Amino acid sequence: MAERKPIESAPKDGSKVTIMWKDGDGVVNESVGQYRDGGWWVYTDSDTQKKVDPTSWRPAPDDDDDQ
Template structure:
């Protein structure tokens, strides 16, 4: 798995990345998110229908099949 990096280094080209952020209850979350250039903000789905503007602190690239994160059957 790729190491976390500062959010300031995350791509802002609309691609989805895994981000880490703390919610209002102080709970650390891991979510898929993308940068919206129009809003100048990060957006993540909190459930299958709801998006939320978040302030992530770090990120990591999406895992690929080559990363070895896949479980073998």
């Protein structure tokens, strides 16, 4: 598994990466997300997307060379 990196270094070209973010209850989540429309977005279920404020990132599992 790839090491997490500061979110400032994440690609903002629309590619999907795994991001770490906290929800409204302060619970840390890890989700595949992408930067678009001026922010980071994740799917909370198969139909719902949410804008989040991530703290770190790593390549998404499909792009992770260590798997």
